[in-house]
Amino acid sequence: MDALQVAHAAREAATVLAAAATERKNRALDAMADRLDDRRADLLRANEADLEAAREAELAQNLVDRLRFDSGKIDSRIESLRTIAALPDPVGESFEARRCANGMEMARVRVPLGVILMIYEARPHVTVNAGAFCLKAGNASILRGGSEAERCNTLLGGLWAESLAAAGLPANAVQVVSGSHEEIGELLAMEESIDLVIPRGGKGLIRAVREQSRIPVIKHFEGVCHVFLDEGIDLDAGLAVALDGKCLMPEVCNATETVLVHRAWRAELPRIVQAFRDNGVTVKGGEAVREAVADVEPATAEDWRTEYLDLVVSLRVVDDLGAAVRHINEYGSHHTDVIVTDSESRARGFLREVDSGVVLVNASTMFCDGASLGMGAEIGISTDKIHARGPMGLQDLTTYKFQIRGDGHLMGPNRVSR
Amino acid sequence: MDALQVAHAAREAATVLAAAATERKNRALDAMADRLDDRRADLLRANEADLEAAREAELAQNLVDRLRFDSGKIDSRIESLRTIAALPDPVGESFEARRCANGMEMARVRVPLGVILMIYEARPHVTVNAGAFCLKAGNASILRGGSEAERCNTLLGGLWAESLAAAGLPANAVQVVSGSHEEIGELLAMEESIDLVIPRGGKGLIRAVREQSRIPVIKHFEGVCHVFLDEGIDLDAGLAVALDGKCLMPEVCNATETVLVHRAWRAELPRIVQAFRDNGVTVKGGEAVREAVADVEPATAEDWRTEYLDLVVSLRVVDDLGAAVRHINEYGSHHTDVIVTDSESRARGFLREVDSGVVLVNASTMFCDGASLGMGAEIGISTDKIHARGPMGLQDLTTYKFQIRGDGHLMGPNRVSR
Numbered sequence: 001m002d003a004l005q006v007a008h009a010a011r012e013a014a015t016v017l018a019a020a021a022t023e024r025k026n027r028a029l030d031a032m033a034d035r036l037d038d039r040r041a042d043l044l045r046a047n048e049a050d051l052e053a054a055r056e057a058e059l060a061q062n063l064v065d066r067l068r069f070d071s072g073k074i075d076s077r078i079e080s081l082r083t084i085a086a087l088p089d090p091v092g093e094s095f096e097a098r099r100c101a102n103g104m105e106m107a108r109v110r111v112p113l114g115v116i117l118m119i120y121e122a123r124p125h126v127t128v129n130a131g132a133f134c135l136k137a138g139n140a141s142i143l144r145g146g147s148e149a150e151r152c153n154t155l156l157g158g159l160w161a162e163s164l165a166a167a168g169l170p171a172n173a174v175q176v177v178s179g180s181h182e183e184i185g186e187l188l189a190m191e192e193s194i195d196l197v198i199p200r201g202g203k204g205l206i207r208a209v210r211e212q213s214r215i216p217v218i219k220h221f222e223g224v225c226h227v228f229l230d231e232g233i234d235l236d237a238g239l240a241v242a243l244d245g246k247c248l249m250p251e252v253c254n255a256t257e258t259v260l261v262h263r264a265w266r267a268e269l270p271r272i273v274q275a276f277r278d279n280g281v282t283v284k285g286g287e288a289v290r291e292a293v294a295d296v297e298p299a300t301a302e303d304w305r306t307e308y309l310d311l312v313v314s315l316r317v318v319d320d321l322g323a324a325v326r327h328i329n330e331y332g333s334h335h336t337d338v339i340v341t342d343s344e345s346r347a348r349g350f351l352r353e354v355d356s357g358v359v360l361v362n363a364s365t366m367f368c369d370g371a372s373l374g375m376g377a378e379i380g381i382s383t384d385k386i387h388a389r390g391p392m393g394l395q396d397l398t399t400y401k402f403q404i405r406g407d408g409h410l411m412g413p414n415r416v417s418r
Numbered sequence: 419m420d421a422l423q424v425a426h427a428a429r430e431a432a433t434v435l436a437a438a439a440t441e442r443k444n445r446a447l448d449a450m451a452d453r454l455d456d457r458r459a460d461l462l463r464a465n466e467a468d469l470e471a472a473r474e475a476e477l478a479q480n481l482v483d484r485l486r487f488d489s490g491k492i493d494s495r496i497e498s499l500r501t502i503a504a505l506p507d508p509v510g511e512s513f514e515a516r517r518c519a520n521g522m523e524m525a526r527v528r529v530p531l532g533v534i535l536m537i538y539e540a541r542p543h544v545t546v547n548a549g550a551f552c553l554k555a556g557n558a559s560i561l562r563g564g565s566e567a568e569r570c571n572t573l574l575g576g577l578w579a580e581s582l583a584a585a586g587l588p589a590n591a592v593q594v595v596s597g598s599h600e601e602i603g604e605l606l607a608m609e610e611s612i613d614l615v616i617p618r619g620g621k622g623l624i625r626a627v628r629e630q631s632r633i634p635v636i637k638h639f640e641g642v643c644h645v646f647l648d649e650g651i652d653l654d655a656g657l658a659v660a661l662d663g664k665c666l667m668p669e670v671c672n673a674t675e676t677v678l679v680h681r682a683w684r685a686e687l688p689r690i691v692q693a694f695r696d697n698g699v700t701v702k703g704g705e706a707v708r709e710a711v712a713d714v715e716p717a718t719a720e721d722w723r724t725e726y727l728d729l730v731v732s733l734r735v736v737d738d739l740g741a742a743v744r745h746i747n748e749y750g751s752h753h754t755d756v757i758v759t760d761s762e763s764r765a766r767g768f769l770r771e772v773d774s775g776v777v778l779v780n781a782s783t784m785f786c787d788g789a790s791l792g793m794g795a796e797i798g799i800s801t802d803k804i805h806a807r808g809p810m811g812l813q814d815l816t817t818y819k820f821q822i823r824g825d826g827h828l829m830g831p832n833r834v835s836r
Contacts, residue, residue: 104781196803240833240834244828340826360822360824373820374516384634407780408758411666412665
């Protein structure tokens with residue numbers, strides 16, 4: 001990869017994209033959806049080869065799971081591309097439009113950011129989502145996935161180029177690259193050519209990107225996500241929420257890692273532990289849990305801070321809502337947290353007090369998800385507070401300009417002598 | 419200054435402020451306005467001492483101008499504090515509220531960022547504005563002004579502490595500090611305690627902050643601002659706009675630096691040059707200007723990129739709107755740019771094509787200004803594209819969380835066996 005050439009090609013493509021009609025961008029998204037379907041067999045073959053190599057390299061099972069791009073995942077990407085094509089174009093949208101006291105008309109009008117560099121681990125579906133989101137919001141993207149997914153990602157990069165060209169847009173508007181660490185380092189220094197960096201992956205990757213980058217970074221750190229089962233609920237319904245968050249896709253960042261149980265449920269702890277075990281989940285417990293169920297492994301403070309990404313859960317008994325909130329704000333990662341409650345006042349208290357990007361009442365942590373929230377998937381889930389927090393959708397990939405119209409307005413006296 | 423102590427005090431204050439009632443924050447703002455009035459004589463004396471020291475140190479005139487905090491400026495700060503108190507509180511505001519297809523209710527709800535560190539040069543009025551904006555948006559602030567303004571800033575810091583305490587808020591919610599470069603460096607490493615850094619000042623200051631900081635930075639770089647005088651306008655009205663931008667406050671970032679003149683006005687160049695000279699402005703000209711007025715100094719490519727911050731203007735003849743836009747996007751700093759035109763289509767073209775934070779039609783560059791735009795002043799004018807661009811108001815000092823309410827929503831099958 002020639003970093004300079006990639007960056008310049010992206011900048012040129014960004015200029016064209018910024019002015020591209022919505023219809024043309026949508027055509028490229030639809031073309032990509034068609035190609036994912038047409039080239040399904042090739043994609044599955046490329047992914048199988050990536051998976052085979054990963055197994056040979058003895059990658060951890062959760063990494064292999066993240067690498068998988070099976071027919072069901074291809075279908076959901078096709079659906080997501082169609083959804084993104086159908087979403088309103090954020091570019092040109094105006095907000096805070098008003099007439100100022102001095103008679104000037106002003107509005108903030110959304111415009112693309114420009115060029116976005118995305119650095120992520122494995123996950124071929126990100127190559128589809130991230131390219132699609134950047135494109136729809138008028139940005140050129142440079143996508144650098146994990147080397148484990150290289151065969152599949154390279155094929156997807158080719159499909160992006162074809163789809164863009166088919167819509168009359170620059171083929172370089174989405175570039176899938178596989179540069180070395182040094183070459184990525186060069187890109188991270190190009191603050192004149194690249195407007196935003198989004199790293200998604202392990203802590204090490206994200207720290208390295210942030211430390212090297214001269215470009216603004218929106219970090220996508222880990223999710224140590226909680227479910228708090230309040231007193232007075234239908235316990236089975238609450239357990240169903242906790243199990244959904246833990247078991248459906250344990251390898252993703254919005255999977256549930258810690259379940260906090262109101263002390264009112266102390267007598268039910270054996271049943272709670274059993275429900276996890278019935279679903280193949282290893283339970284690590286705080287003191288009260290281990291008093292109730294002797295063979296539960298102890299959970300330490302280290303466990304409360306751990307993103308297992310696996311069929312493991314830590315379980316703790318807390319005294320009340322306040323204790324649950326304190327635990328979450330202290331040990332959590334400010335990502336996604338849930339309360340299951342029948343109390344309106346405790347629901348409000350939880351929504352207000354928990355300092356996380358996404359806070360939910362009576363729904364599983366899996367719903368921290370752009371598709372469920374009507375955003376047509378998401379480019380990632382920001383753990384930063386600056387620019388974007390939580391699931392990032394189309395408008396989060398734009399900036400704005402102030403457009404102001406006056407009528408010869410002067411701030412001071414007229415200085416033209418006639 | 420003990421950096422650790424300052425940061426911890428700010429974090430503690432931020433927790434209180436995040437939950438503080440609007441009325442209490444407004445009471446602190448009103449108390450500060452009262453104090454500025456009551457202690458006016460002391461403030462003027464402190465500022466006079468700072469100015470005296472600056473003159474003795476032979477500071478450049480534009481720096482001395484930025485340091486001045488006279489009675490008129492105090493009045494406008496008082497007015498600004500009252501305006502900010504009267505503005506709606508952004509905290510708790512929700513946006514994008516909707517019912518999702520699966521029946522969940524969601525909204526993004528604004529919350530404070532937390533702790534904001536502001537590093538700026540001289541300018542005592544920033545000590546008032548920045549503290550007021552951060553406070554109203556529920557953030558604790560650490561304000562580090564230029565050492566030239568230390569007497570005045572220290573006094574203002576005391577007034578902030580009194581005003582906060584009078585409203586029952588933590589006196590440390592606004593901390594005015596005067597740390598050494600090393601101590602500021604320590605603050606810039608405290609990513610756990612500080613959420614955002616806003617540097618305002620010369621390029622060197624901003625670069626140093628960005629290079630040292632582990633915390634997200636919103637940069638406030640220079641303004642190389644343009645006025646384009648289109649063909650077919652009332653030339654006197656256009657000149658009035660250009661002169662207002664150049665002469666009213668040449669030391670500020672939104673002052674006009676370059677005036678582009680449509681070639682249709684070639685015959686009027688002597689009159690245009692004279693209008694600037696009549697107002698004490700030195701004109702540097704491109705080739706066509708110097709052909710028309712022999713004694714005009716030449717402007718080089720370096721001039722087109724220069725923020726004079728002084729009574730100097732560069733003047734260039736351009737062929738048409740397209741040439742004006744190209745000049746602005748190439749040589750400008752993407753800050754604030756103006757077209758004076760009677761053509762609706764060229765106004766639209768300029769608003770669309772110029773890639774700047776603020777683009778205006780028929781109004782002077784001075785109107786890139788939060789007060790004029792109904793924002794009650796501004797904390798600064800961002801030259802970044804991430805998080806905030808152009809004049810930063812209250813909502814630009816907040817982040818949000820997604821609040822979602824379900825009804826026992828599961829993403830997968832119910833895993834509780836009964």
